[in-house]
Amino acid sequence: MREIVLAARDVRRDYPVVGEPVHAVRGISLDVAAGDWVAVVGPSGCGKSTLLNLLGAIDRPTAGSISIRGKDVARMNDAEATRFRLTGIGFVFQRFYLMPTLTASENVELPMSEAKVPRAQRVARARELLTYVGLGARADHRPYQLSGGEQQRVAIARALANQPALLLADEPTGELDARTGTEMIALFDRLNRDGTTIVTVTHDEELAQAARRVVHMKDGAIVDQVVRRPLGDDAPAARGATA
Amino acid sequence: MMLRLALATLSRRRARTALTTAGVAVAAAMLLDMVMLGSGMRESFRGFIEQQGFQIRLTPRGTMPFDSEATVGGGAALVQAVSADPDVVKVAPLIGSKIFSRVTAASTSANTPPSGADSVVAAFVLGVVPAVQGDYLIVEGRELAAPDEMVVNASYLAATGFAVGDTVQIAAGYDAQMRRFAGTRTVRIVARARFVMLGGTERAAALPLETVQAMGGPERADRVSVVMVATRPGADIETVRLRLEAADARVSALSTAAALKFVDERLGYFRQLAFILATVSLAVGFLLVTTLVTVSVNERIGEIAVMRAIGVARWRIVAQVMAEGVALSLVGATIGLGLGLITAKWLNGILAAFPGLPAAFDFFYFEPAAAFRSLGLLVLCGIAAGVWPAWRAATLPIAKTLREEAVA
Ligand SMILES: Nc1ncnc2c1ncn2[C@@H]1O[C@H](COP(=O)(O)OP(=O)(O)OP(=O)(O)O)[C@@H](O)[C@H]1O
Ligand SMILES: [Mg+2]
Numbered sequence: 001m002r003e004i005v006l007a008a009r010d011v012r013r014d015y016p017v018v019g020e021p022v023h024a025v026r027g028i029s030l031d032v033a034a035g036d037w038v039a040v041v042g043p044s045g046c047g048k049s050t051l052l053n054l055l056g057a058i059d060r061p062t063a064g065s066i067s068i069r070g071k072d073v074a075r076m077n078d079a080e081a082t083r084f085r086l087t088g089i090g091f092v093f094q095r096f097y098l099m100p101t102l103t104a105s106e107n108v109e110l111p112m113s114e115a116k117v118p119r120a121q122r123v124a125r126a127r128e129l130l131t132y133v134g135l136g137a138r139a140d141h142r143p144y145q146l147s148g149g150e151q152q153r154v155a156i157a158r159a160l161a162n163q164p165a166l167l168l169a170d171e172p173t174g175e176l177d178a179r180t181g182t183e184m185i186a187l188f189d190r191l192n193r194d195g196t197t198i199v200t201v202t203h204d205e206e207l208a209q210a211a212r213r214v215v216h217m218k219d220g221a222i223v224d225q226v227v228r229r230p231l232g233d234d235a236p237a238a239r240g241a242t243a
Numbered sequence: 244m245m246l247r248l249a250l251a252t253l254s255r256r257r258a259r260t261a262l263t264t265a266g267v268a269v270a271a272a273m274l275l276d277m278v279m280l281g282s283g284m285r286e287s288f289r290g291f292i293e294q295q296g297f298q299i300r301l302t303p304r305g306t307m308p309f310d311s312e313a314t315v316g317g318g319a320a321l322v323q324a325v326s327a328d329p330d331v332v333k334v335a336p337l338i339g340s341k342i343f344s345r346v347t348a349a350s351t352s353a354n355t356p357p358s359g360a361d362s363v364v365a366a367f368v369l370g371v372v373p374a375v376q377g378d379y380l381i382v383e384g385r386e387l388a389a390p391d392e393m394v395v396n397a398s399y400l401a402a403t404g405f406a407v408g409d410t411v412q413i414a415a416g417y418d419a420q421m422r423r424f425a426g427t428r429t430v431r432i433v434a435r436a437r438f439v440m441l442g443g444t445e446r447a448a449a450l451p452l453e454t455v456q457a458m459g460g461p462e463r464a465d466r467v468s469v470v471m472v473a474t475r476p477g478a479d480i481e482t483v484r485l486r487l488e489a490a491d492a493r494v495s496a497l498s499t500a501a502a503l504k505f506v507d508e509r510l511g512y513f514r515q516l517a518f519i520l521a522t523v524s525l526a527v528g529f530l531l532v533t534t535l536v537t538v539s540v541n542e543r544i545g546e547i548a549v550m551r552a553i554g555v556a557r558w559r560i561v562a563q564v565m566a567e568g569v570a571l572s573l574v575g576a577t578i579g580l581g582l583g584l585i586t587a588k589w590l591n592g593i594l595a596a597f598p599g600l601p602a603a604f605d606f607f608y609f610e611p612a613a614a615f616r617s618l619g620l621l622v623l624c625g626i627a628a629g630v631w632p633a634w635r636a637a638t639l640p641i642a643k644t645l646r647e648e649a650v651a
Contacts, residue, residue, distance in 0.1 A: 049646070058552045059642035078557065086554025095649060097549040101251030106244065113244045114555050158553065 002231060005165050005197045006032040006055065011064035011074075013050050024050040026220040027064070032166070035231055037188070037198040039208040042217035048201040049170050051217070055199060056089045056168045057081045069165050086115055090159030092169035096151040098143040104130060104154045105139040111161045122161075129157035133187060149180035156187065160196070167191065169200040173207055185210045245559055249566035252539050263535040264575045270528035271579020271621050276587050276607060277521035278617045281514045283608035288506045291439050292499050295377035297335065297471035298480045300502065301325065301487060301494040314338060315493050318456075318467035324490060325472055330483045333473035335377060338370035338455050338466060342448060343417035343424065346403050363417055364402045366395070366446035369438075370455030377439075377471065379449055383407055384434030390454045393430040396438050399446040407432050413448075415458035426458040470494070521617065528575070528621050532568045532628035540564055540632045545648035547636050552645065557637040564633035565626060572625020576618045584609065 013025040024047040032038055040048050053059035054066060057073045058081075066073040068088060076084060085091070098107045105126045112122035130139050133153040135146075143151055152172060159167055172188070173181035185207050192198050192212070200207060208214050212231065216224040253260045301321070303313040315321065318336050326334045344364045369378055373387040379394060384407045387394060393413070395405070405411055408431070415426030430450065438447045456463050474483050480498050488496040497505070507514075540547065547560055587607035594606045 050642075053642040056552070058645075082551070082554055082556050084554075085552065089554075091552055093549070093552075093645070097545065097645075099248065099546060099550075101248060101255060102244075110244060110550075110555075111553050114553075114559065162554075 002033040002035060004031050005034050005036075005069060006030070006199070007067045008055065009065045009067075011051070011054055011061045011066060013047070013054055013059070014062045023220055025054065025061070028217075028220070028222055030215065030222065032197060032199060033231060034165075034197050035192070035195055037192040037210075037212045038200070038215055039211035039213070040199065040201045040215045040217060041203070041208045042223075044203070046217045047220040048217055050220075052168050052170050052199065052201045055166075056091055057085050058091075086111055087162050088165050090162075090164035090167040092152070092155050092159050092167065092172045094171035094174040096143070096148070096155045096175070098151055098154055098158070100143050103140050103142055104135060104146065104157075107143070107154055108157045108161055111158060115162050117162075125161065126157070129160055130154070132160075133157045147180070149176050149183060152176065152184060153187065156191070160191075165197065167196050167198045169198065171202055171204070172200060173202065173204045182206065245563050246566055249563040250570060252543060253567060253570060256539070259535065259538075260571070263531055264571055264578065266531045267528050267572055267575025267621075267625070268578035268582055270524040270531065271576045271618060272583035272586055274521050274524035274528070274617050274621055275579060275583030275614055276590070277517040277524065278613050279583070279587050279607035279609055281517040281521070282610060282613065283606045284510050284513065285503065285507060286608040286610075287605045289499075289503055292502055295439065295471065297333070297377060297473045298499050299472040299474065299484050299487065300497045301470040301472060301491075302468070302497065304493055304495045306495070314463075314466040314468050316464075316466050318452075318465045318470075321467065321470060321491065321494070325470060325487060328483065328486065330475045330478035331472055332475050333375050333471075335372055335375040335471040335473075336452060336467040337376075337378070337469045337471065338452060338463070339468045340368050340370070340415065340455055340459065340463075342366055342368040342413045342415065342450075342458075344399075344403050344405075345412045345414070345424065346405075363419075364399070364446065365417075366399050366402075366448050367441065368455060369447070369449045370452040371449050372452055375471075376449070379436035379438045379447075381434045381436045384432075384436075387433065387449070387451055390451050391428065391430045392433045392451070394434040394436045394449040395432055396436060396441070396445075396447045398444055399448055400435060402446050405432055407435050413458075415455075415460070415463075426460060428454065428458055430454075472496075525621060525624050528572065529624040529628045532571050532625045533632065535571060536564060536568050536629050536632045539567060540636045544636070544639065544644055548639060548641050548644035548648065551637075551639070551641045560637040561633040564636050565629035568625045568629030568633075569622070572622045572628070575625070576621050579621070580614070580618060583614075 008028060008030045011025055011028045012023070015022040015024055028051060040051065042048055050059070054061050057076065061074050064074065071084065073081070073084065099110065102110065105123070108126035108129055109122045112125065117125070127136065127139060130136050133156055135150060135153050135157070138146060138150060143154070146154065169188070173184050176184060181204060188198060188200065189210055200211065202208055209228070212227065212229045214226045214228060215222055303315050306313045322334050322336050325331055342365070344366065346364055347361045371378060371387070381394065384394070400406065410429060410431045413428050413430055414424035417424050436449070441447050456465060472487065474480055484496045484498045488494065550560065587609070591605060591607050
């Protein structure tokens with residue numbers, strides 16, 4: 001049996017708004033094993049982003065439990081959750097969200113610096129990661145000097161900086177054109193094959209096809225799950241996903 | 244790296260940072276000037292009073308030195324009585340009055356007087372005992388040695404066109420309608436001097452005490468305006484003061500401390516104003532920094548949310564935001580220190596030209612401790628200004644902020 005990295009049990013999230021609260025996530029249970037790649041898909045507003053934020057401990061569930069590597073994320077205080085996000089989770093956002101005043105390398109170093117990784121070590125690892133995502137030559141460039149696809153690669157390198165147990169990505173191809181999106185999918189595929197556990201939320205059919213498992217959501221609940229490539233099956237993924 | 248992030252924010256918006264820094268610098272300069280102004284006049288007075296070397300002043304009861312035209316009679320006897328006190332080492336009687344100098348084409352030796360060929364120049368005159376006087380410092384020439392000698396200041400020379408060495412005509416009184424002089428004397432100018440208690444622009448002269456008394460006719464005979472008293476080193480000034488006051492019912496005895504207190508009271512309004520303006524400067528500095536830091540936090544709210552999302556601790560965000568405020572107020576205060584000193588000097592020049600003020604009177608007194616204390620206070624304000632925006636930045640709801648950023 002593979003280790004279960006993520007175990008969510010009956011997770012709910014209500015947004016208090018005037019009148020009837022919005023039940024964005026209503027009772028989701030989900031297990032993700034080490035090395036898996038889950039794509040969460042569903043119509044807009046079905047609660048995908050909300051779920052991802054809960055899994056990544058940047059938001060708290062109204063009810064239910066989320067355990068990542070045995071730690072109950074839902075019950076952490078702010079300091080613990082922050083620490084957990086730093087070392088346990090890698091986040092990739094639709095809009096990249098790099099620090100505009102830092103170079104690509106510094107952006108990747110930022111979480112390591114926060115985790116008190118010695119300077120020489122973090123500089124070396126930032127180079128390594130940037131090379132891994134194909135941007136070895138752009139380490140000293142600032143975000144505005146990079147294309148959207150390149151920025152997203154830097155963001156992925158940043159997410160991997162502290163070797164997280166889980167990589168979470170919310171619409172990572174949402175802001176990219178089709179070709180760049182395909183390249184990004186190939187990068188995710190390579191990451192996953194190299195052992196990274198990934199949960200992506202997406203509208204992008206191509207991205208969903210590349211994942212090992214597709215979870216369909218509707219109205220805050222999981223309505224269907226399809227295992228496309230079981231763990232251990234490392235045959236080339238669906239179209240476009242070759243590195 | 245966090246510090247770099249904070250400072251990068253400031254350098255990203257150069258113009259805005261520069262403007263805010265300039266604002267803080269102006270507030271700091273204003274604060275410094277007000278602190279300097281608050282103590283400046285007092286310190287100047289102290290300097291003058293102490294420079295004269297007398298600790299006690301006897302004046303007609305109920306008046307301040309030269310506060311009015313009041314005089315007391317029996318000056319010689321008073322001086323003698325005071326001198327008899329075992330703790331008194333020096334007694335300098337003074338009389339203050341006016342003289343009128345007749346300026347004719349013939350009377351000027353060098354330049355033609357600016358006021359015309361035949362005119363009358365009024366001046367303040369002090370009757371002094373040359374051996375003990377502490378009222379002027381000779382710049383050129385020598386001390387009074389005879390009854391018909393006179394010491395004058397530069398303003399007097401400028402107004403009359405006279406020069407040191409000239410023999411001139413003066414009078415104790417002048418009737419402008421009748422063009423008639425009263426109590427005239429012919430005296431020789433023996434020195435140009437700086438009168439410590441008088442304004443640089445005020446025309447002033449000094450004559451031997453007896454000469455001034457005699458020029459005033461019988462009603463001024465043996466009268467004095469002030470008797471300056473120097474005490475023996477180590478003597479208890481307050482005891483001596485009380486003793487002198489008790490000895491003669493016609494006079495008040497005022498110690499340096501009391502004189503300063505009097506000055507303090509008179510300047511109370513002034514200092515209050517300075518205090519209020521200083522407080523306003525602090526508030527302005529505070530608001531400027533809060534505004535800039537708040538704007539900058541709002542601008543970076545997404546960035547901050549991302550930092551929080553990827554695991555940057557709250558206190559690091561707080562430190563980052565506050566570093567901005569600290570950097571701004573430190574730089575602002577440093578520039579403000581220079582700016583404050585320059586403006587103080589400039590304002591001093593303007594204010595010193597006011598008539599009736601002693602030459603070299605300083606309105607602004609630079610006391611390093613007070614200056615640095617006030618600027619330190621400003622920097623503290625800058626730090627405090629960052630607290631609220633920093634806390635807001637550190638406690639923002641991460642998911643909600645990111646969502647709003649994505650919408651924006
Ligand atoms: N802060 C909030 N306050 C109130 N309602 C919210 C808030 N955030 C999300 N919602 C609501 O929760 C529901 C789920 O939103 P969520 O962003 O998770 O959907 P999504 O599946 O990610 O949609 P999309 O595919 O368009 O990104 C939506 O109906 C949304 O309006
Ligand atoms: Mg979404």
